[in-house]
Amino acid sequence: MILGLASGRFPVRIEEDPLLSDRARARLSSLVAQVGHRLPMKTAASSEMNLLFFLLNTGADLVHWVIPETDETGRAVAPTPWVQRYLHRWEREEDAKPKRxxxxxxxxxxxxxxxxxxxxxxxxxxxxxxxxxxxxxxxxxxxxxxxxxxxxxxxxxxxDPDWLGIIPEASFPSPSLPRVIRVTELEKLSRCPFQFYFRVLAGLEGISPMEFSEDLDATEWGSLLHSLFDQILKSYDQSGCSVRQIAADILWEDGRKLSEAIQAFATDDSLAVCLRPPLLADLIRTRLFKTVRAYWEEVLSGAIPDGMNVRTESRNEAEFPTLPGLWVSGQLDRLDERRGELVVLDYKSGREPEHLNEEIRLGFRLQPILYPWLLLRNEPSFEEAGFSYVFLGGNGRPKEVAVPGTGNAEQWLVLLSAILKRGAYLPASNEALEQLGVEKANACQYCECASLCRRFERGFRSRVSSLLSEHLGDRVKSLRGEFGDSNAQ
Ligand code: SF4
Known part of the structure; x- marks a missing residue:
């Protein structure tokens, strides 16, 4: 069956990479031709005819042509020139008419x-x-x-409820289930238990086609920024410098030290940068320089508070309340001391989200609540700790956002442990939650599990909302704001 015989769309054209050498392009062109495609280089007029001939003679005894009438936007399209010739000819010769x-x-x-x-x-x-x-x-x-x-x-x-996420075999505690859950994984559980089950417990990942991109993807970019900040602060470990003094030093002579740190760092530590062609690697280094310099400029200007760095990249663990044997774990990006107060800092490569406070209230962001709790559990000598996000992305300047009120971590963990104990990994579809009176929570992220949770299926909303009230009543109440003690202050 040959699909998409529309003019200008068949044969499928593959865009050339402008950086390919002539030799590589010629080789690629011949390989691509063997699988029935054409690169758009010097395409001969007979290209479509050749390809049709090739496909028809290597296809099957019976061939179906599918000739679209419109494109995906509904605009009319014409059959390819060679298909038009065949159609005209068949119209003239009554006997040769194929079944249409x-x-x-x-x-x-x-x-x-x-x-x-x-x-x-x-x-x-x-x-x-x-x-x-x-x-x-x-x-x-x-x-x-x-x-x-x-x-x-x-x-x-x-x-059957098990098709919708009621999975008693995956209820905690169990020797076959993980003994440690990271805070970022708990955020997934809190937002959509169904997604948590498939991504974290079943370990399924969506498959996306690999594509060459001149830029880093968001995860690579984020880990590059984290590593660079870690390396910079560690290099001042024994210096006794405050964060603002570090900023002054690193920005001295138009950021020479920062530039040197990025050159050395990107060569040694980041394959993602080194494996790119030199021109693109330089572009990434320039972007890295601008982003990190902007952060230190904000520190130097006083827009981001001064303090003493205590440590960077430290892992803390504590036992899950009401689930002995299960541990909560969190990687703290940075810990600073500011006028006698400890502040956990978490870098985000993106911009400040529009509904940050609402996301914290709903429990979709648990780092501000659980990171200080983990720190205090591991360091009993500390009495109190605050939390701030550092947003490095977006169009504006880097920004630090302090999140107040982090004293109810254990109540959140008790609430979430109810899901784990029951194995009630129900999908948090927005429609089902709305039916239960939870307005505009936007818990569903339309993730790659949509074909598994089947949120678009008829009858899904009422079935899931009744399972949610039956199994996760307290969590639904907390989303409605009726479970006061369990919400962030
Ligand atoms: S599509 Fe939405 S409801 Fe379904 S698993 Fe993903 S986040 Fe959950």
Missing amino acids: DRLARGPAEQARFLYELDPANGSFLPPGLAACLYPQLTVACPGAIRYDYLLAGRRSRLA
């Missing part, structure tokens, strides 16, 4: 059409589409293709 059908746009009609192409075996039916839309058609197909498991899944999905 218009394919409906709706998925249900498409499923029926594909079924009718081979009613004996249903071999043109994508199994998921067929089983979901036309179970009676799929069971009618005898032979090798079996759809029973899809049909059984369809029946179970909304009827």
Whole structure:
């Protein structure tokens, strides 16, 4: 079946990398041609004909052409020039006319059409589409293709709670489950238990196509910034300098020391930078320099408070209240002392979120609550500790945001332990929560588990909302703001 025979879209054109050498381009071009594509270099006029000829003669006994009438925005498109020639010719020669059908746009009609192409075996039916839309058609197909498991899944999905995240086998404590949960993982649990189960307990990751990008992705960029701050502060470890004195030193002579630190650091520590072509690696170093310099300028100007750095990148652990044997763990980016007060600092490479306080109140951000708690549990000599985010990204200047009121960590952990103890990893769909009176929490992030939680399925909202009230009533109350003691102050 040859899809997408629209003019200008077939053969599929692959954009060239402007940095490819002629030799590499020629080699790539020949490899790409072997799998039926063309690079847009010196494309011969016969390119489409060659490809059609190649595909038709290496395809199968019976070939279906799919000629779109519109593009994805609904604009009309024409068949490719060679397909138009075939169509004109077939119109003239009555005997040579192939079987032509218009394919409906709706998925249900498409499923029926594909079924009718081979009613004996249903071999043109994508199994998921067929089983979901036309179970009676799929069971009618005898032979090798079996759809029973899809049909059984369809029946179970909304009827059996374990399909919606009630998983007693994954209830804590259990020797087969992790003994340590990181604070960032608890944030996932707090936002959407279903996503936590699949990402953290089942260890599933979404697959995304690899693509070459001239820039670092957000995770690489974030870890680069963390490592650079760590390295800079460690180099002043024994100096007795305050943070503002470090800023003055590092910015001296137009940031010469910072520039040297970035050159040495990016060569030794970051493969992600070194493996890029020199020009792109230099661009990343320049961006790194500007971002980190802007932070130290804010420190020097007094917009970010002065203090003494106590330590950087330290891991703290404490036992989960009400779940003996399970530990909470957190990596503290930095600890400063400011006029006798300890402050945990957490770097964020992005900008300050619009609804930061609301996210903290709902428990979607637990670092401000749990990091100071972890610190005090590990260092009984400290009496109190505050928390601040350092936002380094966005269009504005770097900014430090202090988060007050972190005294209710254990209540949050007790609330979350109810989910873990029951194995109640229910999806936190916005619609189901709204049905329970939780307005605009935006817990669902439309993550890559959407096809597993099936939040778009008919009947999902009422089924999940009744399971949420049955199993996670206290968590729902806390989201509604009715569980006062468990919310951030
Ligand atoms: S799509 Fe939304 S409700 Fe479903 S698992 Fe992801 S975050 Fe949870």
